[in-house]
Structure formats: C-alpha cells, structure tokens
Amino acid sequence: MKIVTEQEMRKIDKACSEQFGIPPSILMERAGLSVVLAIEQELGDITNSSFLVLCGPGNNGGDGFVVARDLLEYTDYVTTVLVGDEAKLSEESLTNLSRLRAIGADVRKLGNDVTLNELAELVKSADVVVDALLGVGIKGEVRDPIAEVMKLVNLYSRYVVSVDVPSGLETDTGAILGIAIKADMTVTFGLPKLCHVLYPGRELCGKLKVASIGIPRFLRESKQITRQIITKQMVKKILPRRVKDSHKGSYxxxxxxxxxxxxxxxxxxxxxxxxxxxxxxxxxxxxxxxxxxxxxxxxxxxxxxxxxxxxxxxxxxxxxxxxxxxxxxxxxxxxxxxxxxxxxxxxxxxxxxxxxxxxxxxxxxxxxxxxxxxxxxxxxxxxxxxxxxxxxxxxxxxxxxxxxxxxxxxxxxxxxxxxxxxxxxxxxxxxxxxxxxxxxxxxxxxxxxxxxxxxxxxxxxxxxxxxxxxxxxxxxxxxxxxxxxxxxxxxxxxxxxxxxxxxxxxxxx
Structure with a gap:
C-alpha cells in the first residue's frame, strides 16, 4: 500500500479536480460518510450512542460537519462544536455547516454558545468524540483555543475517532506539534500518511482505517509515489517457493x-x-x-x-x-x-x-x-x-x-x-x-x-x-x-x- 507526504496528497486532490473532474465537495461528502461507516463497523450498533463532533476552521472541520450530519441518520444524540472563526471556513466547509444547521442539528460555537468548562462536560458525557479539529499540513505548535480543547479531549474522553489524522501531528514526520490528540481510531482517506506510521504519531493514531472516497486508483497507485507500507500480500509474492523434488543446493x-x-x-x-x-x-x-x-x-x-x-x-x-x-x-x-x-x-x-x-x-x-x-x-x-x-x-x-x-x-x-x-x-x-x-x-x-x-x-x-x-x-x-x-x-x-x-x-x- 502506497503512503504519501502532505505535498503528494495535495497533488492527488488537485488532480482529482482538474484531471478527473471530481470536485472537493464530493470527496468531502464521501470522507465524512466513510468515518461514520468505520465507526459503525468498529463499535456496532450506535443508535443509542452519544457523539460530540469537534470541528476546526479548515477542511478537516468540513469533513466533521458531514460526519455529524451522517451520524444523525443513526442517533439523535449528536452535538457539534465549531472551534474557530466561521468566516475563515472554505466554501465546501461552509456549505456543509449550512446543511447541518438546515436539518436542525445541535451546532454550537466555542466562545459564543459554549464555554471551555461547558465543553469539558460535553466531552465527559459523550460516548464518542470525533476529532475534526486539524488536518494535514498544519505548521508550528498548536495554539489556543484549539490546544485547550485538545487537552480536554485527552483528559476526559471515553473513545476518540480522529478524522484523517489525529489533530496536532506533523503530517510528514509524526512529530507532536506541542500537543496532539490521542485517538482510539483514525480514519484516513485514500492513502495513509507518514504520520500514521512514524512514531510518536503512529502510537497516537490507535487503530488505523484507510477509507476509499473515490480517488481514482490511477492516482493512488502512481509510480511517482515511491514509498509504501509492506503488506502480507506483498511478502507472499516474494517468499521463495519450495518444491518437493529439491536438495540443499536448491536453496x-x-x-x-x-x-x-x-x-x-x-x-x-x-x-x-x-x-x-x-x-x-x-x-x-x-x-x-x-x-x-x-x-x-x-x-x-x-x-x-x-x-x-x-x-x-x-x-x-x-x-x-x-x-x-x-x-x-x-x-x-x-x-x-x-x-x-x-x-x-x-x-x-x-x-x-x-x-x-x-x-x-x-x-x-x-x-x-x-x-x-x-x-x-x-x-x-x-x-x-x-x-x-x-x-x-x-x-x-x-x-x-x-x-x-x-x-x-x-x-x-x-x-x-x-x-x-x-x-x-x-x-x-x-x-x-x-x-x-x-x-x-x-x-x-x-x-x-x-x-x-x-x-x-x-x-x-x-x-x-x-x-x-x-x-x-x-x-x-x-x-x-x-x-x-x-x-x-x-x-x-x-x-x-x-x-x-x-x-x-x-x-x-
């Protein structure tokens, strides 16, 4: 299985749009749905489970809005909290926030509708916290208020699902940028990233699931991507074969x-x-x-x-x-x-x-x-x-x-x-x-x-x-x-x- 850097993933996303006509909005929709399906696959019946979806100001937050909307197809107990400036949301993220509000979802903004102390209580009471705060490509140490929210998640959560990468990890090294979410499961999209396999990031990912969200196979298997994870199937093809009619010199x-x-x-x-x-x-x-x-x-x-x-x-x-x-x-x-x-x-x-x-x-x-x-x-x-x-x-x-x-x-x-x-x-x-x-x-x-x-x-x-x-x-x-x-x-x-x-x-x- 190929593994990509931040820059390689950005090129793939760009090629999806420019070369194959797959807009970011479709990928975001499928990414959010894949997270919900992974949660259901891992946890089983979630109809009586409560969820807290934490969304940051980037496209990772946009994925989170989709997750929240799709979770409402299973359970009524979904609270979404936006951590960041709504005015800075991308077009796709803003569209999915509007869709979430349109169906009457419980959407709150940190600082306006909920305080940090109140958020701590929400984290404590949720069966699952969905981390959609920060995605790939963040630079420098995580700053407040997101850093404060991450502290609450690490301190009080029962089970954490990270969207794409655990927030706070440097994508290409797995280094912790001041603070990072410790996830029980991470659902990444298309291809794994280096932070998923390099420590300390690997340890913070929990169980890693790689979801197919419609990125063409041609892009995912490109020869220009020269790094890959060793799989059992790969090793099986390499193993020397042993034949009955052989002797010590055969091997x-x-x-x-x-x-x-x-x-x-x-x-x-x-x-x-x-x-x-x-x-x-x-x-x-x-x-x-x-x-x-x-x-x-x-x-x-x-x-x-x-x-x-x-x-x-x-x-x-x-x-x-x-x-x-x-x-x-x-x-x-x-x-x-x-x-x-x-x-x-x-x-x-x-x-x-x-x-x-x-x-x-x-x-x-x-x-x-x-x-x-x-x-x-x-x-x-x-x-x-x-x-x-x-x-x-x-x-x-x-x-x-x-x-x-x-x-x-x-x-x-x-x-x-x-x-x-x-x-x-x-x-x-x-x-x-x-x-x-x-x-x-x-x-x-x-x-x-x-x-x-x-x-x-x-x-x-x-x-x-x-x-x-x-x-x-x-x-x-x-x-x-x-x-x-x-x-x-x-x-x-x-x-x-x-x-x-x-x-x-x-x-x-």
Missing amino acids: GKVLVIAGSRDYPGAAVLTSIAALRVGCGYLQLLTCSPVDVMAIAKEPGIVAHAVNHDHFIKEDSQIALKMMENADAIVIGPGMTCNSDTSEFFERIMANLTKPVVIDADGLNCLAQNLQILRKVSVPIVLTPHPGEFARLVGKNIDEVRYNYKLAEEFANKYNVTVVLKSATTLISTVDGMFFNLTGNTSLSKAGTGDVLAGMIVGMIAQGVDAKNASVCAVYLHGLSAEHYSSSEGTMLTSELLDLIPYAIKEVES
Missing part, C-alpha cells in the same frame, strides 16, 4: 562471518536464522570456541574457526576461499571493531564477489571508511539501528531516528539497501522506500538484529534480490515476534528463531 549457500570470544552468541543466532528461512547450506567462519557452540546448537552448521579471540587481516584469505562456495554473505554480528577487525573487514570488502549483508560491528568498521562502498559492485544490504546509522552519517541519534529522507539519500548516494531498524523499520532502496509495521516490544533486546541479518542473507541466498529479501525478512521478523504468547515476561531471542516458521506459514496461507 542457496550462505557464508556467515561473525563472532568473537567476547561475543559468541551473535554468530549462532545469525546462522540459525538463515537456516530457518530456508537456506540449504550454511558455512560459519568464526573464532574459537564459537564454532563448538554453534554446532552444539545446530549440528547442520558447517563451522570453521580461526585461532584468535577476534579476526585479524590474515584471516581474510580463509574468508575469501570460503566465499567461493557461497551465494550470499553476512559479515559483522559479534565481530568486534578494532584495528585488527577493521583491516580484516576492508580486505573482505575489497574482494567481494557475492551479495553481502553488513550488520553490527561490520557497520562500525564501515563507518571508518564509507568510500569502500563505492568500490563494491555486488548488492549490499546495511542493517543499522539508529545508533549505528548515526555513526555512518556523522549525526546524533535524534537526527537519524525515523529520518526517511536521510536513509533515502544514503541509499541513493552509495547504491545500497538501508534497513534502518526501529519500531517502524524503514527499508530504503534506489527504487523506493518501504515501511514495516509488524513486531512488538519483545524485539527490544540484544540479538534480535542478528536474527534479522541472518533472515535477510538466507533470502538472498535463495535467489531473492536484496530489496525484496530485506522487505520479506523484516516483515517476517516482526510477525514472528507477534506469534509469541506467554503470560510471563517477554520472548527470549532464542525463542524468536523457533517462531520464524509460524510466521512463514501464516504468510503462505
């Missing part, structure tokens, strides 16, 4: 270059994850005694250990020889980053002949010399968390977290795939960007990133290109965590490995 060979005496577990997690997604043959180059640990955990791993606590530059010859018998490589988990491993890493990168996933300490080594990337001709996937990406681009963590533009710039500059891990993981490629929404807080622990790196390389080894392997693996990684169910604590990283097949089965079915 690719992976080389994992990882581990050290100080960090033995990462190599094991990465290796088993690659096997779990279906790769047929896995070699592990590591340091003693990690090889013994790996084989004890999974005897199917073909392990070779160097006789050092960590890799040194001379070990690169062993790695390059093993690379000859691999279809894809992952380097970095638990490898450590010092002068020895940095030299080892640079020698590997200078002689790469197979697609590579660079994770963890591989990324830390890479940060010391990004120009290596310009000399590599094979596909590269980088899997940084915000701290690692901050080191790669020379910025602080707050500047890179959910910074999709920065990830896009980096991917295009160095011709790589960037998997920027977080609660919403961003996958940036030269062909576009993907947003992953699967997962939960069980993934917030050491080792889960090593699992993801193994899943990506395991997909690449089976013939999936770097972009699609990243999309598929990231989705399955999050979905695997969602399959964990326990009344005691959160999932162990080792348990995540065992849940991967269940996630794959869910997607396949």
